[in-house]
Amino acid sequence: MAMPTIRHVRAFTVRGGGADYHDQGADHWIDDHISTPMARYPQYRQSRQSFGLNVLGSLVVEIEASDGSVGFAVTTGGEIGAFIVEKHLARFLEGQLVTDIEKMWDQMYYATLYYGRKGIVLNTISGVDLALWDLLAKVRKEPVYQLLGGPVRDELTFYATGARPDLAKQMGFIGGKMPLQHGPAEGEEGLRLNLEKLADMREKVGDEFWLMFDCWMSLDVNYATRLANAAHEYGLKWVEECLSPDDYWGYAQLRKNVPRGMLVTTGEHEATRWGFRLLLEMGCCDIIQPDVGWCGGMTELIKISALADAHNALVVPHGSSVYSYHFVVTRHNSPFAEFLMMAPQADKVVPMFNPLLLDEPVPVNGRMKVPETPGFGVRLNPECNLHRPYQH
Template identity: 30%
Template sequence: MRITAVEPILLRGSEAYASPADGAEATDNGDWQLLVRVATDEGLEAWADAETLAPAAVAIIAGQGMGTLGFHTLSNILIGEDPLDIERLWDKLYVGSAYYGRRGIAMQCISAIDNALWSIRAQATGLSIAQLLGGRRRDTVMAYASTLFRSTPEGMAEAAQGYIDKGFQAVKFGWGVFGEDPGRDRELVAAARDTLGPDRHLLVDPGWYPAGWTKPGPMRSRREAIALCEWLGDYNVGWVEDFIHPERFDEYAEIRAISPVPIAAGEQLATVWEFERFIEGGCVDIVQPDLSRCGGLTVARRIAQMAERANIDLVPHSWLTHLLTGYSLQLIASLPRAPFVEFNVSQSALTRGIARAGFALDAEGMIAIPDGPDGGVAVDLDFIAAHRVSL
């Protein structure tokens, strides 16, 4: 079997990130989305999504490369290769794009391709990706509703009640207006905790950009980061996520050592080598590789081994389409310990329409993990055709 196509598919929508004041649902990226389709000469094909600068990613995958090794486009590297030889192909993609890649958009494209190759291997063998990753250890996992902070305590309470009504036992609020006003930050968290009650899980992602995402401001100082962890502890927060500059591993380790709240991070990192330094440096209690950014399932499998050796939890960051959720669930099924799956309740019309999945909560807020080569997710070809654009 040989790879015959590595196709970047650029989709255009009409929505932007938005976080309302009331309990209405927030919206994730709804303006651009990149998909990757990998096809073979035996009729097998697979799809994956990537959270990246989508228009630029098209050129990296299928644009005009150069003759020198390290400047090749990703499709040229893969055409004619055996899609089942995933680990060797990962190395070939990394070296072939090394002079313009190694991180960022190139690695995000490699991640999507790698996930698609694992899907092809699953289809070719008739096994689930979880089985290929080492075996299926669980059939269900608790889902947490992943959304943005609302801008008022009343909106937070309304939103939290809405997730309770949908059956969620865990909710993560992130970004939005958080970081602009410390007093309001505490009021928003307090409203969420009061509504969720003492027995449901409340997770917080303050964001690491200066003063949230709405206006410019300084990065948090170390003292401010420590103070943030201390007061979040008053509200029995399950973790505080990705709130330190991602290059400051020493700061993560320092604050983790004294924080009353568990520290979660990793969505900004990529490659085995970066995660190795992060985990061995004692930076987190919960490591969060994003399969659309870290290097894909090939890298995530090795991150899981590191996490197990360090005796920390792994919860994939998966705030995108159902494709990413599906791949994340397969990784979760293979883990020795798995507290949560991130469930993006804030999908835009664009990210929501790309793929269909039968993910549903049971009475305990758990999601069944599909078992089978397709991972329980199917792309909507008509939707994709209707939103596809060319540069």
């Protein structure tokens, strides 16, 4: 049977949750006084949406093959990403064999090099790449994880990211990662409040449960060092993404400064094997956290993971729902996974990319067996209002 070719590529946008999980309504923990790079300005301190965190919306990429199979994926990128897909990237896809994923990635990356390399362009390439993997797995009638070499464990184990680690423990997660709420601009009082919250959570969850701080690129080396050392007595497991993604030198210094046994993690906003090569070769962190929807897709995550393995570093992808589940279950150096608590009060387990995806699996008691459904195992919700702003 001849391998099908790619017949058509379509890019859509949608608002309200989904892949752009920051695009939430009012009173959601994900937008409640979280330390950010913009927190140096008082008017942008209370809400991340106040400085435009939710302006992009979700990008949906559909790729249709000559046999009628359709693969799709979602990421952030919105209308900008849709323009890039329709007006630039589609030419490297249509007419190609669905198996030629490596060549298509290479051509998309090098064709956009003069205006891409990271950020929105790599988000977009990631979405296309994940749709290609979904399509190929559907053509072959098997889950994506089988294309990646098959599972190395029976189920995934999760930690939870959200405002209520105490509730996450009750739900069976192995740890809870809290957003740091107060940054350097809030001075000593802010630091005190951060430590008070950590101490309160430690008292509620006991000594064995993991607690971590997600600092979302908002600190400097001095503040991050003070925070890490002061938090050590409360058994903080790691400090995450403390500095600007471009400050490799600062990360290398911070890793030397933190107390023995505390981990430094980062990489959520890094992209491609070249960016992660700097993090690894400069000794910037103990765990890298690429987002498969932003770092270059599955094709690039495979390379990033191999590089990390050679440096004895762990790969724990940033929460990206099924797109990372299929990867983590196939890699020994990805021993656990992240789950974003998208319920507004972080008080129950709901699908991470709700309402955009149907059949999206969620952990039960902090664990999950990745479904055997072909592709990534999810469907687009037909009730979501998809908009195709451009065509080619």
